[in-house]
Amino acid sequence: MRFALKYAALAAACMVTFPAHATNGYFLPGFGIRSQGMGGVGIAYGRDSLSTAANPANAVNTGMRGDMGFAVFNPERSAHDYDAPFATSPTFGFFNANVESDSKYFLVPEMGFSMGLSEELHISMAVVGNGGMNTNYPNNLFPGLGVPATPADLRIGIDMMQLLIPLTVAYKVNENHALGVSLVLAETRFRAYGIDTFKAFPILSDANYLTNNGFDYSYGAGIKLGWLGEFMDDKLTVGLTYASRTYMTKFDKYSSLFAEQGGFDIPESYGIGFAIKPVKNLVVAADVLRINYADIASVGNPGPGADPDGFGPKSGIPAMDFGVACPSAANPYCLGRDLGMGFGWDNMTVYKLGVQYGVNNRLQVRAGYNYGKSPIPDNQVTFNMLAPATVERHYSVGFTYRPNETLEVSGSYMYAAANSQSACGQNIVDCVEIGMHQNVFGLTMGWVLDPGPVALEEYGDGDWAGINFDGWYAGFGFGQSQYQDVESSLDEGFAAQGVTSSTTANNQTEGWKVYTGYQFNKYLGAEGGYANLNDMSANSTTSIGLVHTDLVSTAWMLAAVGTYPVTENFSVMGKLGAAYVLQTADVKVGSALTQRTGDDAYQPYYGVGVSYALVDNFKLRAEWERFDLDDINIDLMTAGFTVAF
Numbered sequence: 288m289r290f291a292l293k294y295a296a297l298a299a300a301c302m303v304t305f306p307a308h309a310t311n312g313y314f315l316p317g318f319g320i321r322s323q324g325m326g327g328v329g330i331a332y333g334r335d336s337l338s339t340a341a342n343p344a345n346a347v348n349t350g351m352r353g354d355m356g357f358a359v360f361n362p363e364r365s366a367h368d369y370d371a372p373f374a375t376s377p378t379f380g381f382f383n384a385n386v387e388s389d390s391k392y393f394l395v396p397e398m399g400f401s402m403g404l405s406e407e408l409h410i411s412m413a414v415v416g417n418g419g420m421n422t423n424y425p426n427n428l429f430p431g432l433g434v435p436a437t438p439a440d441l442r443i444g445i446d447m448m449q450l451l452i453p454l455t456v457a458y459k460v461n462e463n464h465a466l467g468v469s470l471v472l473a474e475t476r477f478r479a480y481g482i483d484t485f486k487a488f489p490i491l492s493d494a495n496y497l498t499n500n501g502f503d504y505s506y507g508a509g510i511k512l513g514w515l516g517e518f519m520d521d522k523l524t525v526g527l528t529y530a531s532r533t534y535m536t537k538f539d540k541y542s543s544l545f546a547e548q549g550g551f552d553i554p555e556s557y558g559i560g561f562a563i564k565p566v567k568n569l570v571v572a573a574d575v576l577r578i579n580y581a582d583i584a585s586v587g588n589p590g591p592g593a594d595p596d597g598f599g600p601k602s603g604i605p606a607m608d609f610g611v612a613c614p615s616a617a618n619p620y621c622l623g624r625d626l627g628m629g630f631g632w633d634n635m636t637v638y639k640l641g642v643q644y645g646v647n648n649r650l651q652v653r654a655g656y657n658y659g660k661s662p663i664p665d666n667q668v669t670f671n672m673l674a675p676a677t678v679e680r681h682y683s684v685g686f687t688y689r690p691n692e693t694l695e696v697s698g699s700y701m702y703a704a705a706n707s708q709s710a711c712g713q714n715i716v717d718c719v720e721i722g723m724h725q726n727v728f729g730l731t732m733g734w735v736l737d738p739g740p741v742a743l744e745e746y747g748d749g750d751w752a753g754i755n756f757d758g759w760y761a762g763f764g765f766g767q768s769q770y771q772d773v774e775s776s777l778d779e780g781f782a783a784q785g786v787t788s789s790t791t792a793n794n795q796t797e798g799w800k801v802y803t804g805y806q807f808n809k810y811l812g813a814e815g816g817y818a819n820l821n822d823m824s825a826n827s828t829t830s831i832g833l834v835h836t837d838l839v840s841t842a843w844m845l846a847a848v849g850t851y852p853v854t855e856n857f858s859v860m861g862k863l864g865a866a867y868v869l870q871t872a873d874v875k876v877g878s879a880l881t882q883r884t885g886d887d888a889y890q891p892y893y894g895v896g897v898s899y900a901l902v903d904n905f906k907l908r909a910e911w912e913r914f915d916l917d918d919i920n921i922d923l924m925t926a927g928f929t930v931a932f
Contacts, residue, residue: 310362310418310676310678310681310703310725311327311418311576311578311635311637311657311659312418312578312580312632312635312659312662312676313418313419313420313447313449313674313676314417314418314556314578315327315395315415315416315417315418316637316639316657316681316683316701316703317329317341317639317657318337318338318340318341318397318413318415319333319335319337319338319340319341319354319397319399319415319731320337320356320358320397320685320697320698320699320729320730320731321334321335321337321338321653321685321687321697321699321731322337322338322341322641323358323655323683323685323699323701323727323729324641324653324654324655324683324684324685324686324697324698324699324700324701324729325572325639325641325642325643325653325654325655325683325685326639326640326641326654326655326656326657326681326683327574327637327639327641327655327657327681327683328560328562328572328573328574328639328640328641328655329341329342329345329560329574330342330513330526330527330528330558330559330560330574330576331515331524331525331526331560331561331562331572331574332345332524332526332560332562332570332572332641333345333348333349334348334349334739334742334745335349335352335354335399335695335697335731335733336349336352336353336354336399336400336401336411336412336413337354337397337399337413337415337731339399339401339411339413339453339455339457339467339469340399340413340415340451340453340469341528342467342513342515342526342528342560343411343453343455343456343457343467343468343469343511343512343513343528344457344465344466344467344513344514344515344526345457345467345513345515345526346401346409346410346411346455346456346457346467347403347409347457347458347459347465347467347515348515348739348740348741348742349401349409349411349739350401350402350403350735350736350737350738350739350740350742351401351402351403351735351736351737352400352401352402352733352734352735352736352737352738352739353398353399353400353733353734354397354398354399354400354731354732354733354734355396355397355398355399355731355732356396356397356398356697356729356730356731356732357394357395357396357397357729357730357731358394358395358397358699358727358728358729358730359392359393359394359395359727359728359729359763359765359799360392360393360394360395360725360727361391361392361393361725361726361727361728361799361819362388362391362393362421362723362724362725363387363388363391363723363724363725364387364388364422364675364721364722364723365385365386365387365388365675365707365720365721365722365723366384366385366386366422366424366428366672366675366719366720366721367384367385367386367719367720367721368382368383368384368428368429368669368672368716368717368718368719369382369383369384369385369716369717369718370383370717370718382428382429382430382431382715382716384424384426384427384428384429384430384439385875386424386425386426386428387424387837388421388422388423388424388444389423389424389425390421390422390423390444390446391797391821392765392797392799393419393421395416396414396416397413397414397415397416397731398413398414399411399412399413399414399415400412400413401455402737403737406459407458407459407460408456408457408458408459409456409457409458409459410455410456410457411453411454411455411457412452412453412454412455413451413452413453413455414450414451414452415450415451415452415453416448416449416450416451417449417450417451417473417553418449419446419447419448419449420445420446420447420673420674420676421444421445421446421447421448422443422444422445422673422674422675423442423444423446424442424443424444424481425440425442425824426439426440426442426443427439427440427441427442427443427481427484428443428672429443429482429484429485429715429716430484431484432484432487433483433484433486433487434487437481437483437484441481441483442480442481443480443481443482443673444479444480444481444673445477445478445479445480445673445674446476446477446478446479446502447475447476447477447674448475448476448477449473449474449475449476449553450473450474450475451471451472451473452471452472452473453469453470453471453472453511454469454470454471454472455467455468455469456468456469457513462517463516463517463518464514464515464516464517465514465515466512466513466514467512467513467514467515468510468511468512468513469510469511469512469513470508470510471508471509471510471511471530471533472506472507472508473506473507473508473509473533473535473553474504474505474506475504475505475506475535475551475553476502476503476504476505477502477503477504477505477538477541477551478500478501478502478503479497479498479499479500479541479544479673480498480499481498481499482497482498482544482673483497483498483499485497485498485622488604488607488715489606489607489612489613490604490606490607490613490620490621490622490628491543491613491614491621491622491623492542492543492613492614492621492622492623492624492627493542493543493614493623494543495543496539496540496541496542496543496544496549496623497541497543497544497622498541498544500540500541501540503538503539503540503541505535505536505537505538505551506535506536507533507534507535507536507552507553508533508534509530509531509532509533509534509553510530510531511528511529511530511531512528512529512530513526513527513528513529514526514527514528521564521741522563522564522565523561523562523563523564524561524562524563525559525560525561526559526560526561526562527557527558527559527560528557528558528559528560529555529556529557530555530556530557531555532552532553532554532555532582532583533552533553534552535550535551535552535553537549537550537551538550538551542623543621543622543623544622544623545585545623545627545629546584546585546588546622546623546624546625546626546627546628546629547584547585547624547625547627548623548624549623550583550584550585551583551585551586552583553583554578554579554580554582554583554586555578555579555582556576556577556578556579557576557577558574558575558576558577558637559574559575560572560573560574560575561573561574564745567645567741567744567745568644568645568744568745568746568747568748569642569643569644569645570641570642570643570644570745571640571641571642572639572640572641572642572643573638573639573640573641574637574638574639575636575637575638575639576636576637576639577634577635577636577637578634578635578636578637578662579634580632580633580634580635580662581632581633581634582634583629584625584626584627584629585629585630586629586630586632587629587630587631587632587633588626588627588628588629588630588631589605589628589629589631589667590628590629590630590631590667590669590670590671591603591604591628591669591670591713591714591715592631592666592667592669592713592714603713603714604628604714604715605620605626605628606618606620606621606622606627606628608620628670629670630663630667630670630671630674631663631664631666631667631670631671632662632663632667633662633663633664634662635659635660635662636659636660637657637658637659638657638658638659639655639656639657639658640655640656640657641653641654641655641656642654642655643745644747645745645746645747646747646749647746647747647748647749647750648689648746648747648748648749648750649688649689649690649746650686650687650688650689650746651686651687651688651745651746652684652685652686653684653685653686653687653699654683654684654685655681655682655683655684655685656680656681656682656683657680657681657683657701658679658680658681659679660679661676661677661678661679661706661708662676663675663676663677663708663721665708665709665710666710666713668708668709668710668713668719668720668721669713669714669715669716669719671721672719672721675708675721675722675723676723677706677707677708677721677722677723678703678704678705678706678723678724678725679704679706680703680704680706681701681702681703681704681725682701682702682704683699683700683701683702684699684700685697685698685699685700685729686698686699688930688932689746690902690903690904690905692735693734693735693736694732694733694734694735695732695733695735696730696731696732696733696905696930697729697730697731697732697733698728698729698730698731698930699727699728699729700726700727700728700729700801701725701726701727701729702724702725702726702727703723703724703725703726703727704724705722705723705724706722706723706724707720707721707722707723708720708721708722709721726819728763728799728801730763730928757932758805758806758807759803759804759805759806759931759932760803760804760805760806760929760930760931760932761801761802761803761804761929761930761932762801762802762803762804762816762908762927762928762929762930763799763800763801763802763927763928764799764800764802764908764910764925764926764927765797765798765799765925765926765927766797766798766799766923766924766925766926766927767795767796767797767798767923767924767925768795768796768797768798768820768821768840768921768922768923768924769794769795769921769922769924770792770794770795770823770838770919770920770921771794771919771920771921771922772918772919772920773790773792773794773823773825773838773919774790774791774792774825776918776919777790777792777825777827777836778790778827779918781827781829781834786829786830786831787829787830788827788828788829788830788834789827789828789829790825790826790827790828791825791826792823792824792825792826793823793824793825794823794825795823796821796822796823797821798818798819798820798821798923798924798925799818799819799925800816800817800818800819800844800923800925800927801816801817802814802815802816802817802844803815803816804848804929806850806931809850809852810849810850810851811847811848811849811850812847812848812849812850813845813846813847813848814844814845814846814847814848814862814864815843815844815845815846816843816844817841817842817843817844818841818842818843818844818866818912818914818923819841820840820841820842820914820921820923821839821840822837822838822839822840823837823838824836824837824838825838831876832876833876834874834875834876835874835875835876836872836873836874836875837872837873838870838871838872838873839870839871839872839873840868840869840870840914840921841868841869842866842867842868842869842892842914843866843867844864844865844866844867844892845864845865845866846862846863846864846865846892846893846894847862847863847864848860848861848862849861849862850898855900856899856900857897857898857899857900858897858898858899859895859896859897860895860896860897860898860910861893861894861895861896862892862893862894862895862896862912863892863893864892864893865889865890865891865892866889866890866891866892866914867887867888867889867890868887868888868889868890868914868916869886869887870886870887872886888917890914890915890916890917891914891915892912892913892914892915893912893913893915894910894911894912894913894923895910895911896908896909896910896911897909898929903931904930904931904932905928905929905930905931906928906929906931907926907927907928908926908927908928908929909925909926909927910923910924910925911923911924912924912925
């Protein structure tokens, strides 16, 4: 695997000679791991306590149970601003940057509890993430302007996390109808940093409350209503839900960034859902959800738009077009005022479809699809470089496994396909391209004291022995990857091109893997899986200028696994095999646009680890693994779990 890194030196030399030019908004797709495995449906179908966050009336079907889990959320975001190579009209066009967000992994916890006080009256509480926006770009998208000038290496980004706690009461009116209501408590945490350049424009109400003020917190509450109706001998369920606007306290530290003096309420939403059961162990569910982002001034107010006339009147920046310079109180369009600029989001309609099948009396499998057109208009991409919520199509799979009568283990994986948006002739910048794709892995445990009226029927009638998964297991590990020998490899590559260099590298980053295996006996098994080894970045000071290299690596693995049980619960293990490693290298010299190349090859792969069995079919595992490449080695250190089937 020498090509990917060695190419960096060759590409850098060529670029000097031949310069080149070139989730449902911020809501999560569904409440709970089980829901996300079905595309996020939940208005007409829910069996765990987290589903009451989608429709409060679901509490009449959840029984008495507690749920606790987490998701590993992996959004990959990029932003690119640049001057149009053949511009026909003048624009600001001050900036040129092409960056990817360094913040790529987030843990999203979830927990809930539900119980029936009587046959008619039920209560529930859930703690769920509503979503968020987080970017952490290593290079500034808007460098240079202002006094002092914003340095190009000043990090820029935003960090927003939103938590909901619905407290629910549901009442079964009769055999076929149920109503529910939730008091939804909410907390939002936010910070912004690195957007100092906007202080150079006469658009602010107060430059002290724009950026770099650390975390600020907002609190509030709203109401959510829900109805469930059963028809056709319980083969059809229809659900309706309405969530009021959640009124939040203001972000005082960022009162000159968000409209309405730091306001950031959670928008109103409403939807309808259907669930059909052709047979009792098959569920097909669909939801349509409307989210009114445009009603929230800080989200829906337009930001910088098209710039047909250049600097001056009708510039596309409302605060500058008003004719009275900010921070004058006479200009209502200054950032932070009631009509101040926002992200320009439209209202959003989300379509969800999910299928669940009860394989037997222990296992359910599910799949889903979720679509919502990006709420970002193409003429609003400038501010949205800080929050590129562009994904539209989500694909998911999931399962629930009952190892015994009181425990459920549910997992899901969701992939949000890459989607980008771009526009030229924008204000402040000329051309902008933003994009994102996502991976979401989730695992949750349910402790079931009362499964509810129909939950067990949906598992199916067949005994687990009808499908023999004996010896099979699956697992997940999360931790750190470390690239070895990067500096020497790059410097050798430059030397081969006749270029002197000195390289420093940031060679540690997050890493994760998913895998499955088969245990032939207690000593020997085979295991295969996928590892995201993430990326490393390096800066090389060379005789042709500063060269920045980013290298991204992923791998498909297959290995023999030896296990030695030290005690009944504790084991040590070793593995030896091969990995198909795929790498992509991005190389940038000075301000030149990035050049990209790729490489793939089979390489040796080995590792050691330990495991501890908490119960018969659930083990904790910690491992060190090495991917032995031609010019560098990559170490992956993870901690995680395995579930035996």
